[in-house]
Amino acid sequence: MKLDNFINGIKRGDRVVLAQAITLIESNSLNHFNNGQKLLGSLLPSTGKSIRIAITGSPGAGKSTFINSFGTYLCNKGHKVAVLAIDPSSIRTRGSVLGDKTRMEDLSRHENAYIRPSPSAGTLGGVNRKTRETILLCEAAGFDIILIETVGVGQSEVTARSMTDLFLLILQPGAGDELQGIKKGAVEFADCLVVNKADGSNLNLANLTKAQYQSAMHYILPATEGWQTPVLLASSIEEKGLEDVWDCIQEFIKNTTESKIFYKRRNEQQIDWLHSMIDEYLKNRFYGSDRIKKIIPGIEGSIIKGITTPSTAMQLLIKEYEEAIAPARNK
Ligand SMILES: Nc1nc2c(ncn2[C@@H]2O[C@H](COP(=O)(O)OP(=O)(O)OP(=O)(O)O)[C@@H](O)[C@H]2O)c(=O)[nH]1
Ligand SMILES: [Mg+2]
Numbered sequence: 001m002k003l004d005n006f007i008n009g010i011k012r013g014d015r016v017v018l019a020q021a022i023t024l025i026e027s028n029s030l031n032h033f034n035n036g037q038k039l040l041g042s043l044l045p046s047t048g049k050s051i052r053i054a055i056t057g058s059p060g061a062g063k064s065t066f067i068n069s070f071g072t073y074l075c076n077k078g079h080k081v082a083v084l085a086i087d088p089s090s091i092r093t094r095g096s097v098l099g100d101k102t103r104m105e106d107l108s109r110h111e112n113a114y115i116r117p118s119p120s121a122g123t124l125g126g127v128n129r130k131t132r133e134t135i136l137l138c139e140a141a142g143f144d145i146i147l148i149e150t151v152g153v154g155q156s157e158v159t160a161r162s163m164t165d166l167f168l169l170i171l172q173p174g175a176g177d178e179l180q181g182i183k184k185g186a187v188e189f190a191d192c193l194v195v196n197k198a199d200g201s202n203l204n205l206a207n208l209t210k211a212q213y214q215s216a217m218h219y220i221l222p223a224t225e226g227w228q229t230p231v232l233l234a235s236s237i238e239e240k241g242l243e244d245v246w247d248c249i250q251e252f253i254k255n256t257t258e259s260k261i262f263y264k265r266r267n268e269q270q271i272d273w274l275h276s277m278i279d280e281y282l283k284n285r286f287y288g289s290d291r292i293k294k295i296i297p298g299i300e301g302s303i304i305k306g307i308t309t310p311s312t313a314m315q316l317l318i319k320e321y322e323e324a325i326a327p328a329r330n331k
Contacts, residue, residue, distance in 0.1 A: 003038060007039065007043060011043075021039060021137050024039065025130055026120075040137070043137065046139065048266070050138070050145055051249065052146045053146065054150060054164040055168050056150045057171060064103035067147050069236045071107040081107070082114045082115075082145070084134055084135065084146065084148045085150070086156050148164060165265065166252055167191050168191065168192045169189070173208075174205045174209060189223050190223055192245065193232065194233075194234050195210045195232070199238045206233055217229050217231065226261065232245055289325070291323075292317060
């Protein structure tokens with residue numbers, strides 16, 4: 001398809017063209033990558049106008065069910081909601097965001113919604129780049145709220161934080177034990193905690209859990225300067241508490257745009273992204289070099305035997321690498 005057709009289609013909000021453009025962005029072929037970059041370059045002025053929200057929580061906390069209800073609530077208010085996913089292990093299929101349209105059935109049928117499963121890893125910047133660029137495409141297509149579902153395990157949370165304005169953590173009632181065991185990281189990142197499943201026989205427990213987290217939050221440095229992380233209750237199944245979450249998000253955006261933290265964070269994210277891409281590129285070049293691949297096992301061996309220190313080994317490897325790439329550099 002011609003670039004102009006892509007640009008016009010996306011600006012019209014055409015879902016088919018949007019999907020094709022995302023496929024281009026997600027491709028691991030260099031040719032597609034280059035075309036994708038041209039497209040993004042042309043669309044850049046139409047990007048950046050959404051609220052980007054990370055939604056995370058431990059497996060089974062109810063992230064997908066929450067996104068279904070909350071996304072539908074927002075769509076019914078006239079918003080255009082895009083749901084993306086970051087799945088750290090692209091081999092996960094069942095119950096994961098990859099095949100989770102079943103949990104998002106209402107939302108996937110809504111004319112204001114667009115759901116895109118996690119891209120696969122691979123070359124050319126991996127999931128991180130693909131998700132960030134998909135956010136831009138969705139914004140150019142007129143989506144004003146981007147929800148990014150992430151399974152609450154380690155690196156994917158860091159990735160989600162690095163590309164969103166607000167971090168929403170979904171918790172389950174009865175998480176008193178979880179409170180001690182919970183990875184502090186997720187709570188420390190959170191701008192809003194939502195105790196989900198606050199319904200039926202869970203209700204009392206949900207209230208208790210809320211109180212526990214509320215007191216725990218006093219001991220945790222807020223994720224966003226000048227913002228006290230609130231703890232809310234919701235039931236995704238009974239569609240309760242959704243308005244409170246939306247009010248909280250709007251309040252957060254108001255607060256952070258007034259304090260300029262919103263813009264500062266976005267600027268930092270852009271620059272961090274640049275640096276992380278350079279790091280990744282250089283690392284791949286280094287470890288992918290034939291010369292390094294050949295000599296690294298021997299050098300590792302000499303470290304283990306106590307013949308070489310890691311620092312000396314590093315200097316040696318870098319020297320070898322620079323000499324190996326020198327002819328290419330001088331071309
Ligand atoms: N009672 C009750 N159950 C819920 C609610 N939200 C989700 N569930 C149930 O919790 C289970 C897990 O929900 P999911 O939405 O798949 O959770 P998830 O966090 O997306 O799970 P993964 O993507 O596998 O990490 C399902 O059986 C849901 O029906 C709720 O508000 N109330
Ligand atoms: Mg899910």
